[in-house]
Amino acid sequence: MLYFLHFRFDPMTLCLYRDAVQVPLRPKVAQLLAYFLTHPNQVVARETLLSSLWQHGEFRETALTQSITELRQALSDSPQNPTFIKTIPQQGYLWICPVEQPHSKSLISHVTKLGKKATILLTAVGLIAIVSTVSLYFLSAPKPVSSKASVTLPTLIIPPMANETGVQANAWWGYALEAALRQQLQSSYHLVPKSQYPELSNSDKTKKLTLSLKPLQQRFLLTASLASERTELIVEQLDENFTAIAMQVITQLALKTEAIDMAPFNRGMRDYYRGVQALNEQGPKLAKAYFEAAVMQMPDHIESQLELAQICWWLGDIQSAHKQFEHISLSTASIATQARYHLYYGEFLKATGQAQQALQQAKLALDVAQQSQQVELIASAYQLQADAYWSLQRWDEYKQAMNSAHVLVGSRSFAYSEAQRSFYLANPPAAGPIEKTLLNLEKSKPVLAQAITYYQQTAQKLSLIKALFAYGQNYLVPVSESEPSLLNALELAQQGGYHHLEMQVLTYLGFFYIQLHQGEKALDYLKQITPEPRFVPSYEQQQLLIGMAQMDIALQTGDEEAMQSAILQYQALLKSDDISVVTRANVKLLLSWTLIKAGELESAEQLSLEAMQAYQTLQLQEVETYALYTQMYIHLLNGEPQQALDIISSQQHPSSHLLLLYGAVAADMAKEEALQQDFSDKLTELENSQLLQLQLQQLRQQSRIDKRFIAELIDAPYSVYCQSKWTIN
Template sequence: MLLFGQFRFDSERLVLYCGQQEIALRPKVAQLLAYFVARPNELVKREVVLKDLWQHGEFREAALNQSITELRQALGDSAKHPLFIKTLPQQGYMWICDVKVAPCLRKRNRILIGIALGVAVSLGSMVYLYNNSPFAHSQLQAQPQLIIHSMQNHTGVQANAWWGYALEGVLRSRLQQDYQLLPKSRTPDYIDSVTKEAPQQFYLSLKPLQQRFLLQAELAGRSTEVIVEQLDDNFSDIATQLIASLTDSSGFVADQPLAVNGLSDYYRGVQALTEHGPQLAEQYFEAALIQTPEHVPSRLELAKIAWLQGDIPKAKAHFSLIELSPTSLALRARYYLYLGTFEKALGEFDNAKHSAQLALRAAQKSQQIELIASAYQLIADAAWSTTQWQDYTHAMSAAYALIGSRSFAYSEAQRSFYLANPPAAGPQQKNTLNLAQSKEVLEVATRYYRQTERQIDLARSLFAYGQNYLVPVSESEDSLLEALEIASSSGDKYFKVQVLTYLGFYYIQLHRGDEALSYLNQVDIDDAFIPAIEQLSVLKAMAYMDIGLTTNNHEPLQEAHRRLTQLLANEKTSAMTHANAQLLLAWVALKQGDVDNAESLTQSAFQAYKLSGLDDAIVYAKYTQMYIYLLRNKPDQALDLIDFEQDKEAHLMLFYASVAAHMAKNDVVLMRSKRMLGELQNSQMLLEQLGLLTQQPQKSVELITELLDAPYSVYCQSKWILE
């Protein structure tokens, strides 16, 4: 046992004590403490610590910073006035507190201090291998799958539904050891399913019975009924009765009911959050905290609600007040998921990925599929935003292995509108989104949520459905507008911003720039949400560009030019947005007749896309360069850019290749490119333009600009079904 200050540290078990109280430390933080106390008063360089404790991982620097911060917090230490860990700028750290060995254990601890580093490194390697195994959830495979359906409330009083949420919460907590609990979001997939692959299903319904209530429950062909005298905190006992009646868990030992005041308010908040949104839910969680200030679930929901409503300082305050040491693994996973999602919204992608890894670790230990899949999805989100395609593909593949197409229907919908149209932001062949499968999943989900009270789930399904390019415009527009209506009334300002922003993009694609601006101008969001602000800036510039291109109005084009130039001048603009702004500015230059500037900007965008592995976006830069070569009467150089295998679904690539082949009198390439173009949907107008051009005896810049769609005619690339 090692002694320093008021602390005792068991270097064998890596446990820290202050007096008789154990202080909870993450394994990596405990390893870091063991590392320091083994080297008192020695300069420990950062690169050495990273080499010894973080041999793997892309975000080792951030992980070390986070661990140092957590260790200081546990010790009550200060970076400015240190008692234990002193920071030596540009050098590293030094443990400055004397370390003593408890007398009765002096000999034993001499050995332990020597091997503390070895233990720390071994543990670190084990954690890394566990977290990075492709199928860390394999231990779940032997467990039967189970979906616990939301309780059907037949009492006639919607306010009674909170009790069902509470009962379901206890059931999920107690059955997770014996079943693979599938996410509630998958309920629509199996609501009418009778296939062999369908999981077991737990049904609950509550009916009035002579001033009391009758709870009916069914699981795997077994059913039972329980008389409930009143709807209060008895849901824990009721859950025990149901499990005893409906399962074979004869050795089941019920958890002790939680002695927490305000649980009814908490579950009323959960109901309100699911059915109406954060605005109504907030007051219930606040009421629960008044009764029990240390109730972590209520505090966690309030942290999430705060940032969804745009109150960043309040959100950070709630997160900082949460003490994780006494909480369950599942709750820890939720904490890091909420925190990571918040960090992602702020543009702190490295922190978000770190939080997602911590969430994954806790979720895997808790063996809850929904939490594991959500952690992988958050890792994928962070990887997408930082163009780390290998990490993205790995994480989404893991999520898909856990919950199938459901993992893509929602997560990928938030990114899908970048894939088919500029500004592009996706790697070709690296996106596993199946639009047809997603459309089917979302149709079922939307029908199901319309029959329930879960308005927020309905809004998110409508939003994802409206973004699917296989949905006809006549349906997608109504779907998006309905999602906006629900989001506006829910108090979820961040979700409302997402819908408004997408509607702006949506109407740009429909050649309705004025309508796009009307929605984009409604966006009201704190500047701290950097990715959303950046996205908004690009789309407003695109809307002005669209108006200028379609009306030949000089002023909107100038406004688009001004906004895009501002983005390029801003040092905080992300590399991805910087490249998109260059390409969009090139299109404005082409419209204004400045071909030299357009070519320079196009080449810069091309190099940036190539460096980031954005193969889809490279296509836009390539066909823009092809158009420039056509303007300069250099058809052979234009043909050098075409790759018929890689570009077989790019309308303008094939179109410009056909024009270049005609100009170069290359009949073989002309026949091939024209045939491939004709096989694509929405290509008839381009083929008509090609026919008009081939009838002209001479080819000039004026003729090309007059007859041919320019590269800024992004609508030619649209994959929407315009019905």
């Protein structure tokens, strides 16, 4: 039996006791504790723990983070002032509490008396015994219960205060009161991340502390409710009294807390909370003025400086944003503020195309966020990592980070950012080698609809815009719903001055209407965007979509002017030194399609070959297929069926509609009847292939298959740019 403070742990049964009461632990959490107790006063790297306890699985990093959090909660340990587990930044964890074995000689002292060789032997034997015990127990143990079952802290939601005073400006006080409540209750409750409020706000299983403020004879009445408990407090005026009011709410509702000394109130905090309110409800321009006022009164207030830096780049002022971020000192910042700094700065670097630097900030954010144990911060750090890995074409690491974020917070929170990866050819498939997207569109659709209703009721404009935007991007949402959702998001972004979001929605609307073959309408929205080349990823995306819109007009109408505009747009992009390798490959493929329509087959073949080679290097299998059947089509037009067959024969499992269609045509031209039947049968097995089968029948009815009939009767490779997953009603 191992003893530490008022706990005892049995390594044979993996049971933890606090005094005489057993503390419930999941098997993995118990294994983690066993590892720490056998390695006291040693810095243990995260990778060491992963190698020892999580050798396999996609969610290893997330599982370790969650298990550390659960173990700390079971021990009532604080990451800021630890008694047991201390986080060593950039290194790992350190067990700092003395461990005793009172019924036998101390293992450590006993080992010390032995020679060096015996020390190594005994240590190895001891570790093998412990690992064997743990392994046997894990194999024979019942299935792990939900992590919630072993969390000792009760769960609590604190929704935004309902401001029923009739004066919108009074809402700032609710933000300040909520912050004071969260600070006082964070050590006694598991406070639900705000991103999960829409899903959990109506749940009977989660405690909810609701607040409302009404006018009452030149004063205010604050009502606070928790389950069946309810209390009312008279608030004389809305000033710095929110800290005292928070303690009264906690006392009268009998909430558990370890009272925390609040910093002395500075009147600049009033402007800070007004800025927070304005940012969420009214827009960044008004919020900027409040944060500037807060900094004037509190020059060293890091939180106000940080919000100013973010707002500057949201409004397109890159130079000021740079200065703001560089000016901020984190020497006195709280752990949560440090995490937010690295997240904000990383987002800014990502927006300006500095993916490697953004990844560095994401790693710093994750390290600090894990110390804070705030799930939302940890998940946001994983999301930023995923974005950076995406830009760097590190697909496996992207997938792992995206999965970790999704496991921690859920589908709605990341639908907004992840859905933008579904740009058809404007962005490649999300996971690169295999999956097109990691986002479960079926699950996120109702969750997003629920979020929209919630944010409409709570007047949180910024979150509402993001939810509407994400809902409009979900391919399972009918166009009759997605189009008004996107237009509503655009209107709200423009009204509130959310310039950064406005540009994103305008960009997506351009893509949206290209998919619907409304190229002119797409151009109308894309031309509303103020070009900013320093925002490299979004700029190249906008320029690419302009070319796609012009190409769409040319392909639909035969407009020569539109075709030349598309060709010039693509050529200008290829001359740029700043576009990413993925975008460059996409431009080459799109330009090859446009040149096929223009009859310039030789140039089209060379461009499609270069695009295919780039996709192979990047392991982008789906878009590599686009390049492959583009080359097959060119060979068919040139009367070279054997070259087309050579391409499809190199594919082990051809499942693309156009690969099989062109293969069947090539086999027919080469008089390979068995091969033609094989490709036709495989095409028949694919969903939505009826039209292509009809095209094949019509072509076979011709006396001879030549270039003219192929061009007239068979879908060209550029037909796929509109074959996405829209549900059109």
